[in-house]
Amino acid sequence: MLDTGRIIEDRSLRDRLSVFENRTDAGRQLAAPLSTLETIAEPVICAIPAGGVPPGLEVARALKAPLRMAVVRKVQVPWDPEAGFGAVTWNGRVFLNRSLMTGLDLSEAEVNAAIAKARKNVAERIEKFASGREEPEIEGQDAILIDDGLATGYTMFAAIEAARAGSPRQVVVAVPTGSLHAVNFIARQADLVICLNVRTSRTFAVAQAYEQWHDVTDQEVQELLIQARDMGLL
Known part of the structure; x- marks a missing residue:
């Protein structure tokens, strides 16, 4: 080590x-x-x-x-679900990789839709895996x-x-x-x-x-x- x-x-x-x-x-x-x-x-x-x-x-x-x-769930690039340009966490915070977003040329609607999808997935996983316990x-x-x-x-x-x-x-x-x-x-x-x-x-x-x-x-x-x-x- x-x-x-x-x-x-x-x-x-x-x-x-x-x-x-x-x-x-x-x-x-x-x-x-x-x-x-x-x-x-x-x-x-x-x-x-x-x-x-x-x-x-x-x-x-x-x-x-x-x-x-x-x-934590990544905010997915619309045309490439394996790639992400940010993340949403269990306490509802949203982190966006602004430098990466600049190169992706995403519209505001695309960004908002991707964030909403990640938020929904976080909520579902908290309910499914953590019995609703967020923290x-x-x-x-x-x-x-x-x-x-x-x-x-x-x-x-x-x-x-x-x-x-x-x-x-x-x-x-x-x-x-x-x-x-x-x-x-x-x-x-x-x-x-x-x-x-x-x-x-x-x-x-x-x-x-x-x-x-x-x-x-x-x-x-x-x-x-x-x-x-x-x-x-x-």
């Missing part, structure tokens, strides 16, 4: 592909450095659904910490935000800003994989970033870090939450 003060990475995994079997395996590997940090005293695991829930459950299990949903309840505690990877880092940036509003003791971001650009960006926002597999390639995809990759379904998330409830983590 390499600890630069604000970033912890596994240098043996730098620029490697297919380093995790799946998201569950990634969560187990992520739990190892987290469990040794003396600076974390009262962790609350805040998983970003859907992809962050499998690793988040493994970290919560290892740290014997509560698992909460940190619902992850992190006041005075160590909020550990978990997702399956950082591509641009903008969704995580929005999650950090939303988490700060909950007055945690500190905000830690823990992800299995991330682009170097995104990791550096997020390290300027969070108190600490743990990213095991940092990749410097200009062409970055989160999926490349995993041997098995698929979009996590709502049913899978609900099954994982049942497991977490049975373990007393919810």
Whole structure:
């Protein structure tokens, strides 16, 4: 492990592909450095659904910490749902990447429609995954935000800003994989970033870090939450 003060990475995994079997395996590997940090005293695991829930459950299990949903949805580019130009968070805040929007040449109507769609999805996920509990309840505690990877880092940036509003003791971001650009960006926002597999390639995809990759379904998330409830983590 390499600890630069604000970033912890596994240098043996730098620029490697297919380093995790799946998201569950990634969560187990992520739990190892987290469990040794003396600076974390009262962790609350805040998983970003859907992809962050499998690793988040493994970290919560290892740290014997509560698992909460940190619902954030990207504001989608109308003609490319996989791309986003902003994010909406669980507490209703909207973050827009203005520099990216300039190049997209979006109309006001397109922007408003995309934001409305993201807001609706956030509300649906809060009801479905968090039983209507909007806030992850992190006041005075160590909020550990978990997702399956950082591509641009903008969704995580929005999650950090939303988490700060909950007055945690500190905000830690823990992800299995991330682009170097995104990791550096997020390290300027969070108190600490743990990213095991940092990749410097200009062409970055989160999926490349995993041997098995698929979009996590709502049913899978609900099954994982049942497991977490049975373990007393919810």
